[in-house]
Structures are given as C-alpha cells and as structure tokens.
Amino acid sequence: MPDQPTSLFGYRKHWAECLGPAPWLPMSRPEMEQLGWDSCDIIIVSGDGYVDHPSFGMAVIGRVLEAQGFRVGMLAQPDWQSAEPFTALGQPNLFFGVTAGNMDSMINHYTADRKRRNDDAYTPGNISGKRPDRAVTVYSQRLKEAYRDVPIIVGxxxxxxxxxxxxxxxxxxxxxxxxxxxxxxxxxxxNAERAIVDIAHRLANGEKVADLTDIRGTAFVTQHPPANRTLIDSTSVDEPGRIKAHPNPYEGMEPEPCAEGQTEDNNEPAPVRLMASSKQDTHAIRLPSAEAVTEDPVLYAHASRVFHKETNPHNALPLIQAHGDREVWLNPPPIPLETDELDWVFELPYQRLPHPSCGDAAVPAM
Structure with missing residues (x-):
C-alpha cells in the first residue's frame, strides 16, 4: 500500500469535464436533459434528502466526482418498495454509490429504548419514514434487481x-x-474522497471492479486471501480475555527536585513522526471468523479490540475475516487529505441549499 497516495489533483480529468459543473446534481430525466446529458457516469443513492452542502456526505462525494469530470446523478430517498424508482436516471456508465445518509438508518429511526422516532432532521419537512431500516442493504438489493451487472459501491x-x-x-x-x-x-x-476518485478513474479506464483490491479504505468479499500475504493470527496481536491493567512504571517514585540554579527543560516539543509499517504490503491479520465471534463473546471482544487497534493509516495492517466459505478483506484506512485538498473539497460549487424539489420544506439538519 503506497504511503504517499495520488493527490486529488493528480488524475487526468474524465472527458465530461468540458460540460462544466451542474447547478444541481440531477435527480430526474428532465434535469439531465436540461444539462444535455444522455446518461450519468455515476449515480448516488442516499437515505438523506438532497442538500447540496458540504456537511452532507453525498453532496461532497457527488461534487468531488463531478470535479474529476464525471456526470453524477442523485437519487435521494427513493421509494424502496420496488425496484422501479431506482431506474429514474437510467443505468450509470460506471457504478452506483449507495449510502444510508449522514446517520445510521437504525439510529435515525429508533431511540435507545428501540422506540420509533417521529421525526428525521435529514429529510425535508422533518418527516420520518422516508428511508428503510438498514438502508444500505435495502437500496443495494433493489439496485441489483434493477441492474444486475452494474457495480455497487457502498459507503x-x-x-x-x-x-x-x-x-x-x-x-x-x-x-x-x-x-x-x-x-x-x-x-x-x-473519509471516502481518495478511494472513490480512484475507483471512478480506474473503472473509467476499463478496469473491472473485481480487480480493485489494492485501494486503501476499501473492503470486499473474496474466496481466497492474496497468495503473496503472510497471515498473522490475531491472537498474536492481542490476547483474548480480560484486559490486564498496565502497571504504572512511576508508582512509588517521588520526583526529584531540580538542583539549585537548574530549571526544567523548556525546549519546544518535537512533532510526532508517523512511522509507516514495512509489513503493510506483505502481511495481514486474520480475525476470528464470523461464526466464531457469534458463538464466543470473548472472541468477539478480542476481534473488536484488534479491529480498533488497526486504524492508523500509516501502520495498520489489512484485516481478513472468514464468513463461511468466503472471506471479507479490509485494506488499511485511507491517508487523510492534505490541507490544500481539504480546502478544495469545501470550495467546490455547492448551492448550500436543499434541492428545489424540496419546495419550501426545511431540512433541520442543515
């Protein structure tokens, strides 16, 4: 895994850059026709109402992809009772991007007492019930019904x-x-900006989605782990069972006073250096299988600890977990955006308003 990823400015723009940015990412065929589009390259399906603002994840991803030269459409809160509403913009040339929205759909729907909420701050008019439970799964399944062979990227x-x-x-x-x-x-x-841009350009260049196995911040299902990887058992990284308290190395010690005329060191602290792991390209950690963590709470806690430990993008190792006869592979986390990249993302031409289809209905989360 490269520790110096391709900059967001380092890609050759897709051909549709010549069309310029859309006032709004289109949500209907008439909007596409007004823009002179015959199809979308990418369609984002979201559980939130469409607010073209950088505090809404689907707007950020949509505008970032648009700035890379792709034609991006938006399906906000489609009716999930059938596959037909998911065909409103036609078949995308590259892929569908699916998100439940800024909130987990189950937290959006239920209180901690598992009681149904009666409002939704991410929906025009604060109306609840505009997205399904477990929206990522439901939306993806409907898209597979409508377009079996189109890649689906969830996030x-x-x-x-x-x-x-x-x-x-x-x-x-x-x-x-x-x-x-x-x-x-x-x-x-x-943070999906780096990964989604890389995915879009590589698919546009003719690569198959099944071959996109080396992108940071992505996970996928495979039949077999890569042959060039040495798998480390997770129990060698973390011992299952109760966590032992770390001994205090200073316990019982009293600080010695400074000698006469001596002062404490007032040197400026040195910046932290992020040390890259030399094993990211050669090793991976095998977590206990899904079946094992389902049956054994101790193994579940152990797997969760390892999962959370491997979150530093500079030294985290890939993770793999068996699910029956298949494997779920997790690449290391993405490298954070540089300052100029982050500034660029927030300076894209957002309308910073709800889509006109919302009418006068306010979106409280905005």
Whole structure:
C-alpha cells in the first residue's frame, strides 16, 4: 500500500469535464436533459434528502466526482418498495454509490429504548419514514434487481460500522458483514474522497471492479486471501480475555527536585513522526471468523479490540475475516487529505441549499 497516495489533483480529468459543473446534481430525466446529458457516469443513492452542502456526505462525494469530470446523478430517498424508482436516471456508465445518509438508518429511526422516532432532521419537512431500516442493504438489493451487472459501491457511516461481523443492538445478535447482505462489490469506509476518485478513474479506464483490491479504505468479499500475504493470527496481536491493567512504571517514585540554579527543560516539543509499517504490503491479520465471534463473546471482544487497534493509516495492517466459505478483506484506512485538498473539497460549487424539489420544506439538519 503506497504511503504517499495520488493527490486529488493528480488524475487526468474524465472527458465530461468540458460540460462544466451542474447547478444541481440531477435527480430526474428532465434535469439531465436540461444539462444535455444522455446518461450519468455515476449515480448516488442516499437515505438523506438532497442538500447540496458540504456537511452532507453525498453532496461532497457527488461534487468531488463531478470535479474529476464525471456526470453524477442523485437519487435521494427513493421509494424502496420496488425496484422501479431506482431506474429514474437510467443505468450509470460506471457504478452506483449507495449510502444510508449522514446517520445510521437504525439510529435515525429508533431511540435507545428501540422506540420509533417521529421525526428525521435529514429529510425535508422533518418527516420520518422516508428511508428503510438498514438502508444500505435495502437500496443495494433493489439496485441489483434493477441492474444486475452494474457495480455497487457502498459507503457512509452505516456501511463503515458494519464492515466486519458486528453486534446489532436492534436485533440483539451478531450479524455478518454488510457486504454479504447487500451484495455490494466494494465497501468504502472512513473519509471516502481518495478511494472513490480512484475507483471512478480506474473503472473509467476499463478496469473491472473485481480487480480493485489494492485501494486503501476499501473492503470486499473474496474466496481466497492474496497468495503473496503472510497471515498473522490475531491472537498474536492481542490476547483474548480480560484486559490486564498496565502497571504504572512511576508508582512509588517521588520526583526529584531540580538542583539549585537548574530549571526544567523548556525546549519546544518535537512533532510526532508517523512511522509507516514495512509489513503493510506483505502481511495481514486474520480475525476470528464470523461464526466464531457469534458463538464466543470473548472472541468477539478480542476481534473488536484488534479491529480498533488497526486504524492508523500509516501502520495498520489489512484485516481478513472468514464468513463461511468466503472471506471479507479490509485494506488499511485511507491517508487523510492534505490541507490544500481539504480546502478544495469545501470550495467546490455547492448551492448550500436543499434541492428545489424540496419546495419550501426545511431540512433541520442543515
């Protein structure tokens, strides 16, 4: 895994850059026709109402992809009772991007007492019930019904939190990775700008989605782990069982006073150096299987600790977890954006308003 990723400014723009930015990412065929588009390259499906503002994840991803020269459409809160609403913009040339929105759909719908909420701050008019439970899975399944062969890339907080076997509070049981239930081709976790731009350009250049296995911040399902990887058992990284308290090396010691005329060192602290791991390209950590963590709470806690330890993008190792006869592979997290890249993302031509289809209905989260 390269520790110096391609800059967001380092890609050759897709041909549609010549069309310029759209006033709004289109949500209907008439809007596409006004822009002179015959198709979309990428269509984003979101559980939030469409607010073209950088505090809404789907707007950020949409505008970032648009700035790379792609024609991006938006399906905000489609009716999930059938596959037909998911065909409103036609078939995209590259892929569908699916997100539940800025919130996990289950937290959006239910209180901690599992009582149904009666409002939704991310929906025009603060109306609840405009997205399904477990929206990532439901949206992806409907898209597979409508367009079986089009790649589906899932992301956002709901997908990120469910990328390995995880405890589901609402059903009070351990569920398998969302990749398996959604049948998505790739899962993008964390800050997705780098990964989604790389995915879009590589698919546009003719690569197959099944070959995109080396992108940071992504997870996918495979039959076999890469042959060139040495798998490390997770128990060699963290011992299952109760966590032992770390001894205090200073216990019982009294600080010695400074000698006469001596002062404490007032040197400026040196900046922290992020040391890259030499094993990121050669090793991976095998977590206990989904079946094992379902049956054994101790192994579940152990897997969760290892999962959370491997989050530093500069030295985290890939993770792999068996789900029956398939494997879920997690690449290391993405390298954070540089200052100029982050500034560029927030300076893109957002309208900073709800889409006109919202009418006069306010979106409270804005």
């Amino acid at each position: 956002g907080i709901e997908a990120s939190l469910r990328r390995i076997a995880h405890y589901d509070y609402w059903s009070d049981r351990v569920k398998r990775s969302v990749l398996l239930d959604s049948r998505a081709d790739l899962l993008v976790f964390g």
